[in-house]
Amino acid sequence: MSITDPFSNGGDPAFFASGTEKIKAAARGLGFDACGIASVASEQDDGFNAWIDAGMHADMSWMERTREVRQRISLFLPGARSVVMLAANYFTDPPDKPEDTLRGRVSRYAWGRDYHRAMRRAVGKVAEVVDQVFPGSRSRISIDSAPVRERAWAARAGIGWVAKNSLIIIPGVGSWCFLAAVVTTAEIQPDPPVPDRCGSCRACMDACPTGAIVAPRVVDSSRCVAYHTIENRGAIPPEVARFMGDMVFGCDICQEVCPWNRRAPRSHIRDFLPRSEDTAWPPLAPLLAGSRDWFEAVFTGTPVRRAKLEGMRRNAEIVRNNLCGGASDLP
Ligand code: B12
Structure with a gap:
């Protein structure tokens, strides 16, 4: 910062x-x-x-x-x-x-x-x-x-x-x-809460492709693309995988559709600027090939490291299938 x-x-x-x-x-x-x-x-x-x-x-x-x-x-x-x-x-x-080339999407x-x-x-x-x-x-x-x-x-x-x-x-x-x-441990004067301004809007609930927002404010991780692409260390169930589209790490859909984000101000924190086009839109080929050197060079020091190369390779395989079925020449 x-x-x-x-x-x-x-x-x-x-x-x-x-x-x-x-x-x-x-x-x-x-x-x-x-x-x-x-x-x-x-x-x-x-x-x-x-x-x-x-x-x-x-x-x-x-x-x-x-x-x-x-x-x-x-x-x-x-x-x-x-x-x-x-x-x-x-x-x-x-x-x-x-x-x-074929590229996936990393969440913002x-x-x-x-x-x-x-x-x-x-x-x-x-x-x-x-x-x-x-x-x-x-x-x-x-x-x-x-x-x-x-x-x-x-x-x-x-x-x-x-x-x-x-x-x-x-x-x-x-x-x-x-x-x-x-x-x-200090006793500090608390601030009053901010009123809930979601009103009757359900844009995020309706847009979530896997129905992970099971009730207002309640996200079921086992249905959430962010959970599966970041935290899940096992196989991603097909009923989630087919809705991942090109999302190779995390998911932003429930924020992208939110009307309160329409006029979001730009961050002034240099550290949060995209490192490179590859960090935001990673090419699938080096992920599928399991290229550790490439992975370290592109993602070291970013949150993507949490999924590890193995997780990103699994995600990339799903994204390749979503984008072109079996018709790709990629490894
Ligand atoms: C586990 C976790 C996840 C899990 C579970 C998500 C979930 N919705 O709980 C997974 C892996 C799916 C995930 C995904 C993401 N996460 Co996350 N995650 C966490 C973590 C580590 C714990 C959250 C937790 O305890 N969840 C369990 C729920 C039941 O508890 P809760 O968070 O306290 O929230 C409940 C209460 O607030 C209560 N509640 C409802 N109304 C009210 C009203 C009042 C007055 C009060 C007091 C409480 C209350 O209901 C809430 C929702 O159930 C936090 C960091 C942290 N230490 O808190 C980050 C955190 C929540 N994640 C964050 C982010 C950025 C994300 C992603 C956007 C990343 C991405 N792009 O992929 C997605 C968003 C998906 C989504 N819609 O949730 C940010 C959120 C920032 C923000 N603006 O809110 C956090 C805070 C990390 C951080 N320090 O910035 N995450």
Whole structure:
């Protein structure tokens, strides 16, 4: 992220404002698009248990193993009182798709540098500001890197609402954003929640090709193309595979059709710009051939690494079949 040092900004009037304002000014200065605060007292059962009990986490057994801590933030940080939620917009334009060879599509969040790494320093800086503003407090951070339910906390912190596709929509920004949390023992004035503005719209539910959004805000991972192409380590069932189209990693359909994303502002974070046309539109041939050198050269440092070469090869085989059946000369 574009980092500026909040501590060097002693002349900024925000520096003299309340603790909350200091934290928010630091978050803005560090490049975050939204920052809100939730009280740990707002934690309550919002359906997470039922989601796990229904097996909607599919084979993500790590979610079941950590279900307790995901529902009791004080198990993550003893004495936790507040959660500072941060969001960073990653919406960028796609590079032009070369028409030279058969290519798949990678979902937008994975075109640039891996967000876990890109955001870590800036999130850590916000945590430092929190610790400094509230002396004696302790904090821990999560950037999709710890058993912290970032969407539930983002809703409680009032930075956006949980949309029908289950993603957080931030007013004026949309849903193309990453979330991160600073959990702290400090008692900080919480922000009010943002009202749900999905109304009667069901565009995401109707557009999902596999019917993975089984009810408003409820995604069944075992039907979700994002789950199968990123997290599933086994075979992808044919009833999902045939709807993957050219999607070789992740899926953006439920965000692309969302009216709140129509006027999404461009991200100002250089790390999230597409690395190359191959990261966004990877040619299928080197994936099908299992070329490790090519894979490392194109995807090292991006979220695509999570699927590993083996997973991407499996996905590429499906995409080749979807695009041209058995009629391709590719390996
Ligand atoms: C597991 C996981 C997945 C799974 C399951 C998805 C799912 N919908 O749960 C899979 C692999 C399918 C997945 C896919 C994607 N993911 Co994901 N994923 C996660 C992860 C690690 C945990 C989510 C989880 O706990 N799910 C279980 C549900 C039941 O719990 P929940 O998230 O807390 O959400 C529920 C509550 O908020 C509750 N709820 C409903 N209304 C209300 C109202 C209030 C007031 C409250 C408090 C709660 C509440 O219902 C919500 C939905 O069921 C988070 C990171 C994290 N640590 O939180 C990222 C995360 C949710 N993923 C993210 C992204 C970007 C994606 C993809 C867009 C990637 C892609 N392009 O392929 C897709 C989107 C697909 C989709 N529509 O969900 C972002 C979402 C950012 C945002 N704007 O919301 C996160 C937050 C990562 C991050 N740090 O940025 N993901």
